[in-house]
Amino acid sequence: MVTGFVLAPFLLLMFMPWGRSTLPLYLFDTGTQYVGIWGMSPAGAMYWLNINFWWFSTTNLNRILCGAVFWFFTLFAMFLCFIGANQPEERGKKMYIAAFFLLMVVIVLLFVDGLSLGPIILDEDYLFMDFVARLQPGFYIFAAATVLVLVAGITYKEA
Secondary structure, eight states: OHHHHHHHHHHHTSOBTTBOOSSOOOSEEOSSEEEOSSEEEEOGGGTTSOOOEETTSSSOHHHHHHHIIIIIHHHHHHHHHHHHTTSOHHHHHHHHHHHHHHHHHHHHHHHHIIIIIOSSSSSSOOOHHHHHHHBOHHHHHHHHHHHHHHHHHHHOOOO
């Protein structure tokens, strides 16, 4: 359940349609945009503008598909973490392992897009060290939550 509570702010508090985020859990900084689970936001000199873009508020099909992966996979993983906490041992393990793979797809998509695929989410390809330097604290929190889900899946015991 702890991992579900860690994932909830990425889905619910990252951007609020009615105002500025008070919890900036961005995954990546492109220099002009912050990329998060919920969507994208202007970065740098444009940060003072109160503009938040949800993945599904665009007509770009690539961004909508990536948004479905980023937002819905994290949402489903969060629900699996909450529901899996009160399940029998085998079923709970399966739910946590499924949540791990859903979260891993998000991380792999970000890495593959930033390092080799080109303009799906990120507008350019980055060298490995430049890519790692642009990762934001939200990415490390998200990655730690992913590892926590894996540990919960491996060590799950019925209460």
